[in-house]
Amino acid sequence: MEMSDTPHLLLVDDERSIREPLAQYLTKQGFRVTQVGDAEAARTRLQAYAIDLVILDIMMPGEDGLSLCRHIRATSETPVILLTAKSEETDRIVGLEMGADDYVVKPFSPRELAARIRVVLRRMAAGGARQHAPETGSYAFSGWVLKTGERSLVDREGVSVPLSTGEYNLLLALVTRPRQVLTRDQLLDLTQGREAAAFDRAIDNQVSRLRKKIEVDAKSPELIKTVWGGGYTLASEVTRL
Amino acid sequence: MTIRRFLPSSLTGQIALLVALALFVAQAINFGLIFRERQALRFNQVTAPAITRVVDAIERLRAGRTLVIPRLDRQGNPRRERRGGRVDLVQANPIPAGLDPAADVEDGIRTALTELGLPHGQIVTGVRQIRSNDPRLATYSTKRAERLKRFGGELMIAVEIPGEGWLTLSTPWPRGARDVIWRLAAQTLIFYIIVLIPLLWIGRRITRPLKSLATAAREFRPGEEAQPVEERGPDDVRAVIAAYNGMGARVTAMLDEKDRMLGAIGHDLRTPLAALRVRIESVDDDADRARMAEIIEEMNRMLDDILSLARLGRPSEPATEVDLAALVDAVVEDFRDIGADVTLEDSPRIRARMRPALMRRAVRNLIENAVKYAGGAEVRLTTPPGSVAIEVCDRGPGIPQDKLGAVFDPFTRLEGSRNRDTGGIGLGLSLARAIVREAGGRIALANRDGGGLIATITLPR
Numbered sequence: 001m002e003m004s005d006t007p008h009l010l011l012v013d014d015e016r017s018i019r020e021p022l023a024q025y026l027t028k029q030g031f032r033v034t035q036v037g038d039a040e041a042a043r044t045r046l047q048a049y050a051i052d053l054v055i056l057d058i059m060m061p062g063e064d065g066l067s068l069c070r071h072i073r074a075t076s077e078t079p080v081i082l083l084t085a086k087s088e089e090t091d092r093i094v095g096l097e098m099g100a101d102d103y104v105v106k107p108f109s110p111r112e113l114a115a116r117i118r119v120v121l122r123r124m125a126a127g128g129a130r131q132h133a134p135e136t137g138s139y140a141f142s143g144w145v146l147k148t149g150e151r152s153l154v155d156r157e158g159v160s161v162p163l164s165t166g167e168y169n170l171l172l173a174l175v176t177r178p179r180q181v182l183t184r185d186q187l188l189d190l191t192q193g194r195e196a197a198a199f200d201r202a203i204d205n206q207v208s209r210l211r212k213k214i215e216v217d218a219k220s221p222e223l224i225k226t227v228w229g230g231g232y233t234l235a236s237e238v239t240r241l
Numbered sequence: 242m243t244i245r246r247f248l249p250s251s252l253t254g255q256i257a258l259l260v261a262l263a264l265f266v267a268q269a270i271n272f273g274l275i276f277r278e279r280q281a282l283r284f285n286q287v288t289a290p291a292i293t294r295v296v297d298a299i300e301r302l303r304a305g306r307t308l309v310i311p312r313l314d315r316q317g318n319p320r321r322e323r324r325g326g327r328v329d330l331v332q333a334n335p336i337p338a339g340l341d342p343a344a345d346v347e348d349g350i351r352t353a354l355t356e357l358g359l360p361h362g363q364i365v366t367g368v369r370q371i372r373s374n375d376p377r378l379a380t381y382s383t384k385r386a387e388r389l390k391r392f393g394g395e396l397m398i399a400v401e402i403p404g405e406g407w408l409t410l411s412t413p414w415p416r417g418a419r420d421v422i423w424r425l426a427a428q429t430l431i432f433y434i435i436v437l438i439p440l441l442w443i444g445r446r447i448t449r450p451l452k453s454l455a456t457a458a459r460e461f462r463p464g465e466e467a468q469p470v471e472e473r474g475p476d477d478v479r480a481v482i483a484a485y486n487g488m489g490a491r492v493t494a495m496l497d498e499k500d501r502m503l504g505a506i507g508h509d510l511r512t513p514l515a516a517l518r519v520r521i522e523s524v525d526d527d528a529d530r531a532r533m534a535e536i537i538e539e540m541n542r543m544l545d546d547i548l549s550l551a552r553l554g555r556p557s558e559p560a561t562e563v564d565l566a567a568l569v570d571a572v573v574e575d576f577r578d579i580g581a582d583v584t585l586e587d588s589p590r591i592r593a594r595m596r597p598a599l600m601r602r603a604v605r606n607l608i609e610n611a612v613k614y615a616g617g618a619e620v621r622l623t624t625p626p627g628s629v630a631i632e633v634c635d636r637g638p639g640i641p642q643d644k645l646g647a648v649f650d651p652f653t654r655l656e657g658s659r660n661r662d663t664g665g666i667g668l669g670l671s672l673a674r675a676i677v678r679e680a681g682g683r684i685a686l687a688n689r690d691g692g693g694l695i696a697t698i699t700l701p702r
Contacts (some may be wrong), residue, residue: 022519107517162570
């Protein structure tokens with residue numbers, strides 16, 4: 001019984017200098033960690049154990065992390081968190097599109113990784129079915145397209161309208177939940193997952209900034225509507241591209 | 242110097258001009274030869290007989306013989322057609338004024354008469370053009386009319402014999418030199434057409450591929466996948482194009498190699514950094530650990546800067562239409578989110594073509610400097626004609642006037658700021674300048690009135 005209480009993580013990284021201290025840290029954080037140095041070993045462990053989550057380095061000699069990620073997604077529902085380097089921006093996007101649940105950029109804080117692991121595990125436990133990572137593909141609404149890969153908002157004429165990190169996170173939260181009323185607390189929750197430090201200003205402020213950018217008339221908003229006593233909602237159909 | 246301005250500068254133009262000049266000289270020589278030959282021919286056919294007849298007539302006159310030897314036809318009547326062909330003696334100069342004189346004939350007659358010691362007064366000649374429908378032709382014999390028509394002119398000669406009157410005679414006269422000039426001009430024109438058309442064609446065959454080669458070389462951007470230039474034209478030109486294409490491929494391959502190497506370096510340096518970042522989690526002292534994490538983060542940023550600067554020659558991000566006002570606003574907003582004192586003047590939408598992530602970085606680096614050295618920044622967007630300027634102003638210590646240019650060089654930091662606390666290795670401005678230049682713009686620093694620095698990015702629009 002104790003086994004099922006302790007989530008079993010599979011840590012796949014060819015770099016022993018990262019893998020070993022990370023495994024140590026995660027064990028200390030209350031996870032059961034199995035570590036392997038290459039994709040082949042990872043495949044056998046995946047068959048041998050009931051793995052709850054895979055932490056996967058993208059850049060590995062031999063079969064790389066992306067290929068392994070594809071294999072895992074094709075054969076099971078096990079969630080995957082990718083370890084990426086910033087220079088592998090496209091790999092990150094491909095990884096997410098391949099069905100990875102989240103990613104951290106090297107050099108990452110182990111605390112942050114542990115927090116991400118818990119979020120993904122909680123989500124799996126709650127919903128059962130895994131959901132698509134929101135940060136993939138593009139969302140079209142009322143003539144606008146939010147491209148998550150490049151984190152850019154493009155208008156009807158194809159002009160890119162850059163967004164601040166806060167604005168982007170808020171808009172992403174809204175377009176992935178169209179026509180749902182989201183309270184300020186919910187929005188804070190949804191947008192703080194990433195770059196928490198960059199988002200400590202009031203939601204209302206961010207909303208008014210976003211409105212200025214995407215509404216025809218920011219004084220009488222048609223897209224991001226205020227719900228009396230509730231919060232905000234995106235009043236538009238959203239198409240996932 | 243001034244002549245040079247009128248000379249064609251293109252290859253085809255120069256060859257065409259040269260060939261035209263050569264043809265012209267050849268034709269001029271040709272013309273000279275033909276002209277001399279005609280002169281000689283005329284002398285033999287026209288001038289010499291005319292002189293002989295004049296001399297003969299004078300001698301006969303002096304001998305008291307009749308001028309005209311009456312030729313009788315078969316019936317014994319004098320033949321009419323001798324008129325015009327014979328030598329007449331008249332009282333006054335019969336040659337109307339205004340006709341072209343034939344100077345060589347006048348000279349010839351004068352010389353002959355002088356040599357023979359025959360007395361003579363004025364010698365007048367005149368050439369009359371004969372058209373095919375000339376009414377006077379009817380008064381001549383058919384044979385003579387034919388000759389006159391063929392020659393196209395009639396030379397009238399009058400020699401004053403003192404005490405006797407004027408001896409006159411006429412003879413067919415070949416068309417003038419003007420005619421020859423026209424014919425030669427037409428000939429030259431035909432030559433030009435025959436020679437220059439193929440010449441221009443071959444010129445185009447050479448210059449068109451050269452032109453596309455020049456265009457390709459000018460627009461060669463190492464970062465972008467370039468289409469090889471089509472190999473066409475003569476073999477020599479093909480060889481040049483093939484060599485160029487080969488060179489372009491080698492440059493691209495070298496840059497690819499550099500990219501791969503930088504990627505490997507980046508990966509190899511990040512790995513120990515990542516390992517270190519994981520290991521410091523076991524440090525118990527929170528303050529210590531936070532400081533270590535900060536240093537690792539800073540090293541990582543430097544690595545990013547170095548890699549970005551090195552990779553700028555081959556940006557992976559495509560250029561798109563961007564709302565520059567929103568871009569600057571987004572950067573400013575990110576600074577405000579972390580509590581930095583950065584203000585932005587409201588600006589209308591400004592469309593420009595650029596690589597947004599790189600431009601964000603350039604603007605961010607400028608604002609970062611202002612925040613670092615002056616504790617805050619005022620950002621402004623202005624639109625001078627044809628361009629757009631992003632101004633980042635601060636009230637910091639500024640930069641000594643003589644160092645304003647040097648701070649853009651990589652790894653340059655001013656003595657006063659060589660301080661680990663401020664971080665960075667002086668790549669921020671170099672990177673910003675490289676990004677702005679790649680976008681076709683300029684970046685400048687100036688000290689502000691009243692203290693502080695103003696950094697301006699100017700982009701074409």
